[in-house]
Amino acid sequence: MRVLFHVQHLLGVGHLRRGELLSDAMAKQGLSVTVALGGLPVAEMPFASAHVVQLPPAHIDGANFKTLYDADGQPITDAWRAARRDALLALYDEVRPDIVLLEMFPFGRWRFKFELVPLLERASRDKPRVRCVTSVRDILVETKHPERAAKGAALARAHLDAVLVHSDPSLFAFAQTYPHAREIDDLIRYTGYVTEPAERGAADDNGExxxxxxxxxxxxxxxxxxxxxxxxxxxxxxxxxxxxxxxxxxxxxxxxxxxxxxxxxxxxxxxxxxxxxxxxxxxxxxxxxxxxxxxxxxxxxxxxxxxxxxxxxxxxxxxxxxxxxxxxxxxxxxxxxxxxxxxxxxxxxxRSPGERPSIDLEGAANAAAMIADMARGLDHS
CATH class of the missing domain: 3.40.50.2000 (Glycogen Phosphorylase B;)
Structure with a gap:
């Protein structure tokens, strides 16, 4: 069973680390993961459990999200967008995935709709064999473009089989930062938070x-x-x-x-x-x-x-x-x-540490199990 996982980072590397943890967990479920990496490679995060295919990379200057730049530091052009879209679609045809896994889109990553909408449309032609899933963190960034939130729900309704929310709803429910959550309630699956596996072994007290x-x-x-x-x-x-x-x-x-x-x-x-x-x-x-x-x-x-x-x-x-x-x-x-x-x-x-609330931190393993079930046609929605 094959997963095509689109991963795009711009400012930080949190998306990459979360993607690595998900890829590791999916590999443990027996899934073959191909990562379509859209940002500049980060040597410290090699995605060792996946096959990584580098798309023409996009990045930003500092913390300015208004302009995307290519590998040569030039603002991306329509020709660049078309070339990257075609590279992603060619990768889809090569991998022939059972699962297309996106990160954030259509609840974020709008600057990459030029390739992600065509990818969803391409995968939809292969339904029901192919399932389309989006991976979303607990909290969405507040947007000045409310029309995008509505369009996101419409795209989810049209193309997605599940929205994996990496949160514990006792802490943060998706609806708290996404106003159209009720419209896609049947697609939402809470995985718990994605972080390091629990079975890490005892750590020495370093006192640092x-x-x-x-x-x-x-x-x-x-x-x-x-x-x-x-x-x-x-x-x-x-x-x-x-x-x-x-x-x-x-x-x-x-x-x-x-x-x-x-x-x-x-x-x-x-x-x-x-x-x-x-x-x-x-x-x-x-x-x-x-x-x-x-x-x-x-x-x-x-x-x-x-x-x-x-x-x-x-x-x-x-x-x-x-x-x-x-x-x-x-x-x-x-x-x-x-x-x-x-x-x-x-x-x-x-301050004396008080009793900590129980928060589900097994999001990577839970998400991987859900994805594996969907790939096997066993989605228990």
Whole structure:
């Protein structure tokens, strides 16, 4: 049974890591996964359990989503779009998948409708043999284009067999950030949150403070502020491990490394991130989907600074809810300073952890089982 999985990242690498975890889980279900990778490759995330086919890559400049650029740094053109659409459709014909798995679309990724709508239309010609499924995180970014939300429901109704929502509805229901959820209620399947597998083995208590920022494209201010706040916290004598992400600029990375002392580690990435969190004293990070789920899996004390530039609302929505539940401490970006960060670290360290709510964190395995059932014609909707 074959899965064609379209994965497109632009700013961070959270989508890539979630895609990797899903691909690993699908492989464990006996599915053959081909990843159509639409962004620039990230060496730290090779999708080892899947066959990766690199489409002509698209990326953005910094955090500006208004313009897409090709591999040469030029704005993409209609000819580029046509070539990539044709490459994706040719890959579909080559793979002959049983499942077409999309990431976010048609509830996001609208800039790629030029290839994703034709892909859905092509797969629909092969129904019922082929099933079309979309993978969606817990929270959608608030949009200034409400007509897209309505069109998304229409496209889902016309082409999708399931919408896999990687959330626990006791925490976030899809309808809270998608106004047309009732129109596709019969398609929605909650998988639980996608994060590292539970069977990781016991982690050593490293007692470190882990400072991380996902891909790191917008992490410079956070890293600098945490470095300045450190001496004013009760954990100043601990080892502080800064994981900047692969996309922090080289100048900012070198400046951070130059400010480090003997008990400060500055690296771009570590493959055992979950293990580090499992044994840490405290985590400081942004509030992206993957990192927050890593924190919940580790049951770590945590301070988060949700990314909220431009139209980004997703991280704030998640962090605010979890902060009110006592699962982490939140510092709004607008209030970020060495003083507020030191106070948040102090508060998080001294606060006694209360009873944690039960949240389903087995989203990768659950989603893979659902996809495998659909491929076998056993969807129990």
């Amino acid at each position: 403070v882990i400072v991380s920022a996902g891909g790191g494209a917008a992490a410079g201010m956070l890293m600098r502020t945490v470095m300045a706040a450190r001496p004013h916290t009760p954990l100043a004598d601990r080892v502080w491990r800064f994981l900047t992400g692969p996309r922090l600029t080289e100048d900012e990375f070198q400046a951070l490394a130059a400010a480090a002392d003997a008990r400060t580690i500055v690296k771009r990435f570590e493959t055992n991130f979950q293990e580090r969190l499992d044994g840490c004293a405290l985590s400081i990070s942004q509030a992206g989907y993957n990192t927050v789920m890593n924190l919940l899996r580790a049951e770590a004390r945590a301070v988060v600074v949700p990314y909220d530039e431009g139209e980004e609302t997703e991280q704030w929505f998640r962090a605010d809810r979890m902060g009110k539940m006592g699962l982490l401490s939140v510092v709004p970006t607008s209030q970020l300073s060495a003083t507020t960060m030191a106070a948040a670290v102090t508060d998080a360290w001294r």
